[in-house]
Amino acid sequence: MSREILTVAEMTQADRQAVEQGLSIDLLMDRAGFAVAEAVMKRFPPGRAVIWCGPGNNGGDGYVVARCLHDKGWSVRVEAAAAPATEAAKRAAALWKGETVPLSPSPFPADLYVDALFGAGLSRGLEGDVAKLACACAQLNEPVVAIDLPSGFNGDTGRRLGEAVFCADLTVTFHRLKVGHCLYEGRAACGEVVVADIGLPASEGTASLFENTPDLWERHFPWPALNVHKYQRGRLKVVSGDAGKTGAARLAARAGLRIGAGVVTLLSPSGALAENAAHLEAVMLAPFESDADLRAAGEAADAVVIGPSAGVGETTVRNLFALAGTGSALVVDADALTSFRQDPEALFSALDRDDVLTPHPGEFERIFPGLLARSAERISATREAARLAGAVVLLKGPDTVIAAPDGRAVVSLNGSPWLATAGSGDILAGFIGGLIAQGMTSFEAACAGVWIHAECGRAHGPGLIAEDLPNLAPAVLAGLLARRPSVKRSGLASGR
Ligand SMILES: NC(=O)C1=CN([C@@H]2O[C@H](COP(=O)(O)OP(=O)(O)OC[C@H]3O[C@@H](n4cnc5c(N)ncnc54)[C@H](OP(=O)(O)O)[C@@H]3O)[C@@H](O)[C@H]2O)[C@@H](O)CC1
Ligand SMILES: Nc1ncnc2c1ncn2[C@@H]1O[C@H](COP(=O)(O)OP(=O)(O)O)[C@@H](O)[C@H]1O
Protein backbone atom coordinates (compact mmCIF):
# COMPACT_ATOMS: atom_id res chain seq x y z
CA MET A 1 0.00 0.00 0.00
CA SER A 2 1.31 3.40 -0.85
CA ARG A 3 1.82 5.63 2.15
CA GLU A 4 -0.14 8.84 2.40
CA ILE A 5 1.51 11.87 3.95
CA LEU A 6 -0.92 14.17 5.72
CA THR A 7 -0.87 17.83 6.63
CA VAL A 8 -1.72 18.73 10.22
CA ALA A 9 -5.16 19.94 9.06
CA GLU A 10 -5.81 16.61 7.29
CA MET A 11 -4.81 14.75 10.46
CA THR A 12 -7.14 16.91 12.54
CA GLN A 13 -9.89 16.10 10.07
CA ALA A 14 -9.21 12.35 10.42
CA ASP A 15 -9.30 12.81 14.16
CA ARG A 16 -12.63 14.64 13.98
CA GLN A 17 -14.14 11.95 11.77
CA ALA A 18 -13.09 9.30 14.28
CA VAL A 19 -14.81 11.14 17.12
CA GLU A 20 -17.93 11.61 14.95
CA GLN A 21 -17.94 7.87 14.36
CA GLY A 22 -18.04 7.30 18.09
CA LEU A 23 -14.37 6.72 18.95
CA SER A 24 -13.50 8.55 22.15
CA ILE A 25 -10.38 10.70 22.44
CA ASP A 26 -9.51 8.76 25.61
CA LEU A 27 -9.52 5.50 23.67
CA LEU A 28 -7.33 7.01 20.93
CA MET A 29 -4.95 8.40 23.53
CA ASP A 30 -4.75 5.00 25.21
CA ARG A 31 -3.97 3.31 21.92
CA ALA A 32 -1.41 6.00 21.05
CA GLY A 33 0.41 5.69 24.37
CA PHE A 34 0.27 1.92 24.20
CA ALA A 35 1.74 1.96 20.68
CA VAL A 36 4.63 4.14 21.86
CA ALA A 37 5.31 1.85 24.84
CA GLU A 38 5.19 -1.17 22.56
CA ALA A 39 7.69 0.39 20.13
CA VAL A 40 9.97 1.21 23.08
CA MET A 41 9.76 -2.29 24.59
CA LYS A 42 10.47 -3.89 21.21
CA ARG A 43 13.74 -2.00 20.94
CA PHE A 44 15.04 -1.35 24.45
CA PRO A 45 15.45 -3.52 27.57
CA PRO A 46 13.58 -2.42 30.72
CA GLY A 47 15.37 0.28 32.69
CA ARG A 48 14.84 3.81 33.98
CA ALA A 49 12.64 6.03 31.82
CA VAL A 50 12.01 9.76 32.12
CA ILE A 51 8.83 10.99 30.41
CA TRP A 52 8.70 14.72 29.65
CA CYS A 53 4.99 15.66 29.42
CA GLY A 54 3.53 18.83 27.91
CA PRO A 55 0.11 20.39 28.69
CA GLY A 56 -1.77 19.08 25.63
CA ASN A 57 -2.72 15.70 24.28
CA ASN A 58 0.88 14.93 23.34
CA GLY A 59 1.56 15.11 27.08
CA GLY A 60 -1.59 13.00 27.61
CA ASP A 61 -0.03 10.26 25.49
CA GLY A 62 3.06 10.58 27.68
CA TYR A 63 1.09 9.76 30.87
CA VAL A 64 -0.26 6.64 29.13
CA VAL A 65 3.30 5.61 28.16
CA ALA A 66 4.36 6.10 31.78
CA ARG A 67 1.57 3.80 32.96
CA CYS A 68 2.35 1.10 30.34
CA LEU A 69 6.11 1.07 30.94
CA HIS A 70 5.62 1.02 34.72
CA ASP A 71 3.28 -1.97 34.37
CA LYS A 72 6.01 -3.77 32.43
CA GLY A 73 8.59 -3.29 35.16
CA TRP A 74 10.28 -0.05 34.08
CA SER A 75 11.25 2.51 36.67
CA VAL A 76 9.40 5.61 35.47
CA ARG A 77 9.81 9.29 36.33
CA VAL A 78 7.28 11.75 34.91
CA GLU A 79 8.30 15.39 34.56
CA ALA A 80 5.60 17.89 33.54
CA ALA A 81 6.34 21.16 31.71
CA ALA A 82 2.88 22.41 32.80
CA ALA A 83 -0.25 20.91 34.31
CA PRO A 84 -2.44 18.99 31.85
CA ALA A 85 -4.72 21.44 30.05
CA THR A 86 -7.02 19.28 27.91
CA GLU A 87 -9.76 17.12 29.42
CA ALA A 88 -8.28 13.94 27.89
CA ALA A 89 -4.79 14.76 29.14
CA LYS A 90 -6.18 15.48 32.63
CA ARG A 91 -7.86 12.07 32.68
CA ALA A 92 -4.70 10.32 31.41
CA ALA A 93 -2.62 12.12 34.05
CA ALA A 94 -5.09 11.07 36.76
CA LEU A 95 -4.63 7.43 35.77
CA TRP A 96 -0.86 7.74 36.29
CA LYS A 97 -0.45 6.66 39.89
CA GLY A 98 3.21 7.54 40.26
CA GLU A 99 4.71 10.86 41.15
CA THR A 100 4.83 13.79 38.70
CA VAL A 101 7.53 16.40 39.24
CA PRO A 102 8.18 19.71 37.47
CA LEU A 103 10.29 19.54 34.31
CA SER A 104 13.98 19.86 34.97
CA PRO A 105 15.95 21.86 32.37
CA SER A 106 18.77 19.33 32.58
CA PRO A 107 18.04 15.64 31.97
CA PHE A 108 17.60 13.53 35.10
CA PRO A 109 19.81 10.40 34.83
CA ALA A 110 17.96 7.60 33.00
CA ASP A 111 18.33 4.88 30.38
CA LEU A 112 15.68 6.30 28.05
CA TYR A 113 13.80 9.58 27.59
CA VAL A 114 10.37 10.17 26.08
CA ASP A 115 9.56 13.54 24.51
CA ALA A 116 5.81 13.92 25.08
CA LEU A 117 5.95 17.71 25.17
CA PHE A 118 4.33 18.89 21.92
CA GLY A 119 3.04 17.22 18.79
CA ALA A 120 2.94 17.97 15.06
CA GLY A 121 0.41 20.79 15.55
CA LEU A 122 2.76 23.00 17.56
CA SER A 123 2.51 26.60 16.41
CA ARG A 124 5.22 28.51 18.27
CA GLY A 125 8.80 28.05 19.36
CA LEU A 126 9.90 26.38 22.60
CA GLU A 127 10.74 28.67 25.49
CA GLY A 128 12.07 28.63 29.05
CA ASP A 129 13.01 25.34 30.68
CA VAL A 130 11.62 23.32 27.76
CA ALA A 131 13.99 25.16 25.39
CA LYS A 132 16.90 24.60 27.80
CA LEU A 133 16.05 20.90 28.00
CA ALA A 134 15.93 20.67 24.19
CA CYS A 135 19.52 21.94 24.00
CA ALA A 136 20.63 19.47 26.68
CA CYS A 137 18.76 16.67 24.91
CA ALA A 138 21.06 16.98 21.88
CA GLN A 139 24.01 15.98 24.09
CA LEU A 140 22.40 12.83 25.53
CA ASN A 141 23.96 9.46 24.83
CA GLU A 142 20.83 7.56 25.89
CA PRO A 143 17.97 7.00 23.43
CA VAL A 144 15.25 9.63 23.08
CA VAL A 145 11.79 8.62 21.83
CA ALA A 146 9.53 11.34 20.44
CA ILE A 147 5.77 11.02 20.51
CA ASP A 148 4.27 12.19 17.19
CA LEU A 149 7.18 14.51 16.27
CA PRO A 150 10.24 15.79 18.12
CA SER A 151 8.98 18.89 19.94
CA GLY A 152 9.77 22.26 18.41
CA PHE A 153 9.17 21.39 14.74
CA ASN A 154 6.36 22.51 12.48
CA GLY A 155 4.48 19.38 11.40
CA ASP A 156 3.57 20.93 8.05
CA THR A 157 7.03 22.03 7.00
CA GLY A 158 9.67 20.14 8.97
CA ARG A 159 11.11 23.52 9.90
CA ARG A 160 12.03 24.59 13.43
CA LEU A 161 9.53 26.93 15.03
CA GLY A 162 12.25 28.51 17.16
CA GLU A 163 15.91 28.04 17.90
CA ALA A 164 15.49 25.12 20.32
CA VAL A 165 14.21 21.73 19.12
CA PHE A 166 14.29 18.17 20.40
CA CYS A 167 15.86 15.35 18.45
CA ALA A 168 15.07 11.67 18.76
CA ASP A 169 16.36 8.21 17.92
CA LEU A 170 12.83 6.91 17.44
CA THR A 171 9.62 8.79 16.62
CA VAL A 172 6.23 7.12 16.95
CA THR A 173 3.47 8.92 15.12
CA PHE A 174 -0.14 7.90 14.59
CA HIS A 175 -2.31 6.93 11.63
CA ARG A 176 -0.17 8.48 8.87
CA LEU A 177 3.15 10.19 8.25
CA LYS A 178 2.98 13.99 8.43
CA VAL A 179 4.92 16.36 6.19
CA GLY A 180 7.25 17.28 9.07
CA HIS A 181 8.55 13.68 9.21
CA CYS A 182 9.49 13.79 5.53
CA LEU A 183 11.21 17.14 5.00
CA TYR A 184 14.44 18.36 6.55
CA GLU A 185 15.28 19.39 9.28
CA GLY A 186 12.36 17.63 10.94
CA ARG A 187 13.20 14.41 9.15
CA ALA A 188 16.77 14.38 10.49
CA ALA A 189 15.50 14.92 14.05
CA CYS A 190 13.04 12.00 13.97
CA GLY A 191 15.45 9.08 13.81
CA GLU A 192 13.55 5.90 12.95
CA VAL A 193 9.88 6.68 12.28
CA VAL A 194 7.13 4.24 13.25
CA VAL A 195 3.59 4.93 12.05
CA ALA A 196 1.22 3.27 14.52
CA ASP A 197 -2.34 2.33 13.66
CA ILE A 198 -4.65 3.63 16.39
CA GLY A 199 -7.84 2.68 14.60
CA LEU A 200 -8.69 5.97 12.91
CA PRO A 201 -10.88 5.50 9.82
CA ALA A 202 -8.91 5.29 6.56
CA SER A 203 -8.67 8.68 4.86
CA GLU A 204 -8.05 7.20 1.40
CA GLY A 205 -8.67 9.74 -1.32
CA THR A 206 -8.24 12.81 0.88
CA ALA A 207 -4.43 12.99 0.89
CA SER A 208 -2.72 14.65 -2.03
CA LEU A 209 0.83 13.74 -1.06
CA PHE A 210 2.45 10.30 -1.02
CA GLU A 211 5.71 8.66 -0.13
CA ASN A 212 7.53 7.52 -3.26
CA THR A 213 7.21 3.74 -3.07
CA PRO A 214 6.84 1.18 -5.89
CA ASP A 215 3.12 0.75 -5.07
CA LEU A 216 2.57 4.10 -6.75
CA TRP A 217 4.01 3.13 -10.12
CA GLU A 218 4.96 -0.56 -10.35
CA ARG A 219 1.73 -1.52 -12.14
CA HIS A 220 2.91 0.65 -15.01
CA PHE A 221 6.55 -0.43 -14.98
CA PRO A 222 7.57 -1.11 -18.58
CA TRP A 223 8.67 -4.75 -18.38
CA PRO A 224 9.38 -6.07 -21.86
CA ALA A 225 7.06 -8.52 -23.59
CA LEU A 226 8.73 -11.85 -24.41
CA ASN A 227 8.62 -11.27 -28.15
CA VAL A 228 9.81 -7.67 -28.05
CA HIS A 229 12.56 -6.29 -30.27
CA LYS A 230 14.99 -3.58 -29.24
CA TYR A 231 13.24 -0.70 -30.99
CA GLN A 232 10.04 -1.60 -29.20
CA ARG A 233 11.89 -1.31 -25.89
CA GLY A 234 12.24 2.40 -26.50
CA ARG A 235 14.60 4.79 -28.21
CA LEU A 236 16.41 7.21 -25.93
CA LYS A 237 18.71 9.95 -27.17
CA VAL A 238 21.04 12.07 -25.08
CA VAL A 239 22.57 15.36 -26.23
CA SER A 240 26.33 15.53 -25.62
CA GLY A 241 28.30 18.69 -24.87
CA ASP A 242 31.30 19.84 -26.88
CA ALA A 243 34.72 18.20 -26.83
CA GLY A 244 36.15 18.16 -23.33
CA LYS A 245 32.67 18.19 -21.78
CA THR A 246 31.12 14.92 -22.80
CA GLY A 247 31.28 12.61 -19.77
CA ALA A 248 28.01 13.67 -18.14
CA ALA A 249 25.94 12.89 -21.23
CA ARG A 250 27.61 9.50 -21.54
CA LEU A 251 26.70 8.75 -17.91
CA ALA A 252 23.07 9.58 -18.65
CA ALA A 253 23.10 7.46 -21.82
CA ARG A 254 24.56 4.45 -20.01
CA ALA A 255 21.96 4.81 -17.25
CA GLY A 256 19.17 4.90 -19.85
CA LEU A 257 20.43 1.67 -21.38
CA ARG A 258 20.72 -0.06 -18.00
CA ILE A 259 17.18 0.81 -17.03
CA GLY A 260 15.96 -0.95 -20.12
CA ALA A 261 15.69 1.41 -23.09
CA GLY A 262 16.33 -0.81 -26.13
CA VAL A 263 18.40 1.63 -28.16
CA VAL A 264 20.30 4.57 -26.73
CA THR A 265 22.07 7.08 -28.94
CA LEU A 266 24.40 9.86 -27.94
CA LEU A 267 23.82 12.90 -30.15
CA SER A 268 27.25 14.47 -30.41
CA PRO A 269 28.44 17.78 -31.83
CA SER A 270 30.77 16.82 -34.71
CA GLY A 271 33.75 18.22 -32.84
CA ALA A 272 33.23 15.80 -29.94
CA LEU A 273 32.61 12.73 -32.08
CA ALA A 274 36.09 11.20 -31.72
CA GLU A 275 36.12 11.79 -27.97
CA ASN A 276 32.70 10.18 -27.53
CA ALA A 277 33.51 7.29 -29.89
CA ALA A 278 36.54 6.44 -27.80
CA HIS A 279 34.32 5.82 -24.75
CA LEU A 280 31.22 4.09 -26.07
CA GLU A 281 30.25 0.50 -26.72
CA ALA A 282 26.57 -0.42 -26.54
CA VAL A 283 25.51 3.21 -26.58
CA MET A 284 25.34 4.36 -30.21
CA LEU A 285 26.71 7.60 -31.55
CA ALA A 286 25.27 10.06 -34.07
CA PRO A 287 26.70 13.44 -35.02
CA PHE A 288 24.73 16.67 -35.30
CA GLU A 289 25.75 19.97 -36.87
CA SER A 290 22.62 22.05 -36.58
CA ASP A 291 19.34 22.31 -34.77
CA ALA A 292 17.72 20.89 -37.91
CA ASP A 293 19.76 17.71 -37.36
CA LEU A 294 18.61 17.63 -33.75
CA ARG A 295 14.99 18.07 -34.76
CA ALA A 296 15.28 15.06 -37.07
CA ALA A 297 16.96 13.05 -34.29
CA GLY A 298 14.20 14.03 -31.87
CA GLU A 299 11.52 12.87 -34.30
CA ALA A 300 13.13 9.44 -34.33
CA ALA A 301 13.24 9.13 -30.52
CA ASP A 302 10.78 8.38 -27.75
CA ALA A 303 12.62 10.47 -25.16
CA VAL A 304 15.58 12.84 -25.18
CA VAL A 305 17.77 13.96 -22.28
CA ILE A 306 19.28 17.40 -22.68
CA GLY A 307 21.38 19.25 -20.15
CA PRO A 308 24.17 17.19 -18.56
CA SER A 309 27.32 19.14 -19.58
CA ALA A 310 25.40 20.49 -22.56
CA GLY A 311 26.97 23.94 -22.08
CA VAL A 312 25.19 27.06 -20.85
CA GLY A 313 24.16 29.49 -23.57
CA GLU A 314 22.43 30.19 -26.86
CA THR A 315 23.39 26.91 -28.49
CA THR A 316 21.70 24.87 -25.78
CA VAL A 317 18.65 27.16 -25.93
CA ARG A 318 18.39 26.58 -29.70
CA ASN A 319 18.94 22.85 -29.28
CA LEU A 320 16.17 22.63 -26.70
CA PHE A 321 13.75 24.52 -28.93
CA ALA A 322 14.56 22.17 -31.81
CA LEU A 323 13.85 19.11 -29.66
CA ALA A 324 10.77 20.58 -27.99
CA GLY A 325 9.00 20.71 -31.32
CA THR A 326 9.32 16.96 -31.85
CA GLY A 327 7.17 14.09 -30.64
CA SER A 328 9.70 12.86 -28.08
CA ALA A 329 9.42 13.68 -24.38
CA LEU A 330 12.23 15.75 -22.91
CA VAL A 331 14.16 15.37 -19.69
CA VAL A 332 15.61 18.84 -19.11
CA ASP A 333 18.49 18.88 -16.66
CA ALA A 334 21.53 20.89 -15.55
CA ASP A 335 22.90 23.28 -18.25
CA ALA A 336 19.68 23.15 -20.24
CA LEU A 337 17.89 24.62 -17.20
CA THR A 338 20.58 27.21 -16.46
CA SER A 339 20.57 28.32 -20.11
CA PHE A 340 17.08 29.70 -19.51
CA ARG A 341 17.86 31.73 -16.39
CA GLN A 342 17.31 35.03 -18.27
CA ASP A 343 14.00 33.89 -19.73
CA PRO A 344 12.40 30.91 -17.96
CA GLU A 345 9.06 31.74 -19.62
CA ALA A 346 10.58 30.83 -22.99
CA LEU A 347 11.43 27.40 -21.60
CA PHE A 348 7.97 26.91 -20.11
CA SER A 349 6.21 27.82 -23.32
CA ALA A 350 8.30 25.29 -25.24
CA LEU A 351 7.50 22.44 -22.83
CA ASP A 352 4.73 19.84 -22.90
CA ARG A 353 3.06 18.21 -19.92
CA ASP A 354 5.07 15.02 -20.53
CA ASP A 355 8.43 16.80 -20.24
CA VAL A 356 10.37 16.57 -16.98
CA LEU A 357 12.56 19.24 -15.39
CA THR A 358 15.12 17.89 -12.92
CA PRO A 359 16.67 20.87 -11.08
CA HIS A 360 18.74 20.76 -7.92
CA PRO A 361 17.89 23.71 -5.63
CA GLY A 362 20.42 26.01 -7.34
CA GLU A 363 18.97 25.34 -10.78
CA PHE A 364 15.45 25.60 -9.35
CA GLU A 365 16.26 29.11 -8.10
CA ARG A 366 17.51 30.11 -11.57
CA ILE A 367 14.31 29.17 -13.36
CA PHE A 368 11.82 29.80 -10.53
CA PRO A 369 13.50 32.77 -8.81
CA GLY A 370 12.31 33.34 -5.24
CA LEU A 371 9.74 30.54 -5.32
CA LEU A 372 11.48 28.27 -2.82
CA ALA A 373 12.11 31.10 -0.36
CA ARG A 374 8.52 32.34 -0.44
CA SER A 375 6.98 28.87 -0.14
CA ALA A 376 6.22 27.26 3.20
CA GLU A 377 8.25 24.21 2.15
CA ARG A 378 9.67 22.50 -0.93
CA ILE A 379 6.53 20.48 -1.72
CA SER A 380 4.31 23.49 -2.34
CA ALA A 381 7.21 25.14 -4.21
CA THR A 382 7.58 22.14 -6.52
CA ARG A 383 3.83 21.92 -7.09
CA GLU A 384 3.74 25.58 -8.04
CA ALA A 385 6.79 25.13 -10.28
CA ALA A 386 5.07 22.26 -12.13
CA ARG A 387 2.01 24.42 -12.62
CA LEU A 388 4.06 27.35 -13.91
CA ALA A 389 6.16 25.19 -16.22
CA GLY A 390 3.25 23.04 -17.38
CA ALA A 391 5.54 20.02 -16.97
CA VAL A 392 6.66 17.52 -14.36
CA VAL A 393 9.15 19.09 -11.95
CA LEU A 394 11.53 17.10 -9.79
CA LEU A 395 13.32 19.10 -7.10
CA LYS A 396 16.40 17.12 -6.12
CA GLY A 397 17.93 16.84 -2.67
CA PRO A 398 17.88 14.59 0.39
CA ASP A 399 14.08 14.96 0.33
CA THR A 400 13.46 14.92 -3.42
CA VAL A 401 9.96 16.07 -4.41
CA ILE A 402 8.25 15.21 -7.70
CA ALA A 403 5.18 17.19 -8.78
CA ALA A 404 2.90 17.15 -11.81
CA PRO A 405 1.05 20.17 -13.24
CA ASP A 406 -2.24 18.67 -11.99
CA GLY A 407 -1.06 18.92 -8.36
CA ARG A 408 -0.01 15.31 -7.73
CA ALA A 409 3.09 15.24 -5.54
CA VAL A 410 5.38 12.63 -4.09
CA VAL A 411 8.29 12.81 -1.62
CA SER A 412 11.18 10.37 -1.68
CA LEU A 413 12.27 8.93 1.64
CA ASN A 414 14.82 6.35 0.48
CA GLY A 415 17.66 8.70 -0.52
CA SER A 416 21.04 8.67 1.18
CA PRO A 417 23.99 11.06 1.25
CA TRP A 418 26.03 8.62 -0.85
CA LEU A 419 24.10 10.06 -3.79
CA ALA A 420 25.65 13.47 -3.22
CA THR A 421 28.48 12.84 -5.69
CA ALA A 422 29.32 14.43 -9.03
CA GLY A 423 27.42 12.91 -11.92
CA SER A 424 24.75 11.28 -9.79
CA GLY A 425 22.13 13.68 -11.18
CA ASP A 426 23.19 12.80 -14.74
CA ILE A 427 22.47 9.15 -13.99
CA LEU A 428 19.07 10.09 -12.61
CA ALA A 429 18.21 12.01 -15.79
CA GLY A 430 19.23 8.94 -17.82
CA PHE A 431 17.13 6.60 -15.69
CA ILE A 432 14.07 8.81 -16.13
CA GLY A 433 14.65 9.26 -19.85
CA GLY A 434 15.12 5.50 -20.24
CA LEU A 435 11.83 4.77 -18.49
CA ILE A 436 9.91 7.35 -20.49
CA ALA A 437 11.41 5.94 -23.70
CA GLN A 438 9.94 2.57 -22.70
CA GLY A 439 6.47 4.07 -22.51
CA MET A 440 6.08 4.95 -18.85
CA THR A 441 4.22 8.22 -18.30
CA SER A 442 6.57 11.02 -17.30
CA PHE A 443 5.36 11.53 -13.73
CA GLU A 444 5.56 7.83 -12.96
CA ALA A 445 8.90 7.53 -14.74
CA ALA A 446 10.26 10.38 -12.63
CA CYS A 447 9.02 8.70 -9.44
CA ALA A 448 10.36 5.29 -10.46
CA GLY A 449 13.68 6.78 -11.60
CA VAL A 450 14.19 8.58 -8.29
CA TRP A 451 13.29 5.49 -6.26
CA ILE A 452 15.57 3.16 -8.23
CA HIS A 453 18.42 5.72 -8.16
CA ALA A 454 18.12 5.94 -4.36
CA GLU A 455 17.96 2.15 -3.95
CA CYS A 456 21.16 1.87 -6.02
CA GLY A 457 22.79 4.42 -3.71
CA ARG A 458 21.74 2.45 -0.64
CA ALA A 459 22.87 -0.84 -2.10
CA HIS A 460 26.39 0.51 -2.58
CA GLY A 461 26.79 2.82 0.41
CA PRO A 462 30.17 4.40 1.19
CA GLY A 463 32.56 4.96 -1.70
CA LEU A 464 29.81 5.31 -4.29
CA ILE A 465 30.69 7.19 -7.48
CA ALA A 466 28.25 7.99 -10.25
CA GLU A 467 29.76 5.39 -12.57
CA ASP A 468 28.71 2.67 -10.06
CA LEU A 469 25.02 3.55 -10.18
CA PRO A 470 24.01 2.00 -13.53
CA ASN A 471 25.69 -1.28 -12.56
CA LEU A 472 23.66 -1.42 -9.37
CA ALA A 473 20.37 -1.03 -11.23
CA PRO A 474 20.02 -4.69 -12.37
CA ALA A 475 19.71 -5.98 -8.79
CA VAL A 476 17.18 -3.27 -7.93
CA LEU A 477 15.21 -4.07 -11.09
CA ALA A 478 15.31 -7.78 -10.25
CA GLY A 479 13.83 -6.96 -6.84
CA LEU A 480 11.02 -5.03 -8.50
CA LEU A 481 10.39 -7.82 -10.99
CA ALA A 482 10.14 -10.35 -8.18
CA ARG A 483 7.38 -8.28 -6.54
CA ARG A 484 5.28 -8.60 -9.67
CA PRO A 485 2.38 -11.01 -8.99
CA SER A 486 2.34 -12.26 -12.57
CA VAL A 487 6.09 -12.73 -12.81
CA LYS A 488 5.84 -16.48 -13.45
CA ARG A 489 3.22 -16.09 -16.14
CA SER A 490 5.22 -13.34 -17.84
CA GLY A 491 8.10 -15.77 -18.45
CA LEU A 492 10.59 -13.09 -17.41
CA ALA A 493 11.50 -14.86 -14.18
CA SER A 494 12.88 -17.96 -15.88
CA GLY A 495 14.61 -15.96 -18.58
CA ARG A 496 13.19 -18.38 -21.18
N1 LIG B 1 -4.70 13.26 16.27
C1 LIG B 1 -5.15 12.21 16.91
O1 LIG B 1 -6.01 11.52 16.45
C2 LIG B 1 -4.56 11.86 18.21
C3 LIG B 1 -3.58 12.65 18.78
N2 LIG B 1 -2.97 12.32 19.90
C4 LIG B 1 -1.95 13.17 20.48
O2 LIG B 1 -2.39 14.49 20.57
C5 LIG B 1 -1.36 15.36 20.21
C6 LIG B 1 -1.88 16.69 19.80
O3 LIG B 1 -2.44 17.24 20.95
P1 LIG B 1 -2.74 18.82 21.12
O4 LIG B 1 -3.55 19.26 19.97
O5 LIG B 1 -3.31 18.96 22.46
O6 LIG B 1 -1.33 19.52 20.96
P2 LIG B 1 -0.02 19.45 21.90
O7 LIG B 1 1.14 19.62 20.97
O8 LIG B 1 0.00 18.30 22.79
O9 LIG B 1 -0.12 20.73 22.86
C7 LIG B 1 -0.61 21.96 22.54
C8 LIG B 1 -0.66 22.70 23.85
O10 LIG B 1 0.57 23.28 24.07
C9 LIG B 1 0.47 24.67 24.31
N3 LIG B 1 1.62 25.26 23.65
C10 LIG B 1 1.84 25.38 22.35
N4 LIG B 1 3.07 25.85 22.10
C11 LIG B 1 3.65 26.04 23.30
C12 LIG B 1 4.93 26.51 23.69
N5 LIG B 1 5.87 26.83 22.78
N6 LIG B 1 5.20 26.56 25.00
C13 LIG B 1 4.28 26.19 25.91
N7 LIG B 1 3.04 25.75 25.56
C14 LIG B 1 2.74 25.67 24.29
C15 LIG B 1 -0.84 25.09 23.75
O11 LIG B 1 -1.34 26.10 24.52
P3 LIG B 1 -1.75 27.53 23.91
O12 LIG B 1 -1.08 27.68 22.55
O13 LIG B 1 -3.20 27.45 23.82
O14 LIG B 1 -1.20 28.44 24.89
C16 LIG B 1 -1.64 23.79 23.91
O15 LIG B 1 -2.19 23.78 25.22
C17 LIG B 1 -0.64 14.63 19.12
O16 LIG B 1 0.65 15.10 18.97
C18 LIG B 1 -0.67 13.21 19.66
O17 LIG B 1 0.45 12.98 20.49
C19 LIG B 1 -3.26 11.07 20.59
O18 LIG B 1 -3.70 11.36 21.86
C20 LIG B 1 -4.19 10.12 19.90
C21 LIG B 1 -5.11 10.67 18.93
N1 LIG C 1 22.15 14.31 1.11
C1 LIG C 1 21.51 13.66 0.13
N2 LIG C 1 20.70 12.63 0.40
C2 LIG C 1 20.06 11.99 -0.59
N3 LIG C 1 20.18 12.29 -1.91
C3 LIG C 1 20.97 13.30 -2.24
C4 LIG C 1 21.66 14.05 -1.26
N4 LIG C 1 22.36 15.01 -1.89
C5 LIG C 1 22.13 14.86 -3.22
N5 LIG C 1 21.29 13.83 -3.43
C6 LIG C 1 20.83 13.34 -4.74
O1 LIG C 1 21.97 13.19 -5.59
C7 LIG C 1 21.69 13.66 -6.89
C8 LIG C 1 22.61 14.83 -7.22
O2 LIG C 1 22.22 15.43 -8.42
P1 LIG C 1 22.91 16.76 -8.96
O3 LIG C 1 22.94 17.79 -7.88
O4 LIG C 1 22.25 17.10 -10.23
O5 LIG C 1 24.40 16.28 -9.18
P2 LIG C 1 25.28 16.28 -10.52
O6 LIG C 1 24.96 17.55 -11.23
O7 LIG C 1 26.68 16.24 -10.01
O8 LIG C 1 24.93 15.07 -11.28
C9 LIG C 1 20.22 14.00 -6.90
O9 LIG C 1 19.45 12.87 -7.29
C10 LIG C 1 19.94 14.33 -5.44
O10 LIG C 1 18.59 14.15 -5.08
Ligand SMILES: [K+]
Ligand atom coordinates in the same frame (compact mmCIF):
# COMPACT_ATOMS: atom_id res chain seq x y z
K1 LIG D 1 6.79 15.23 20.94
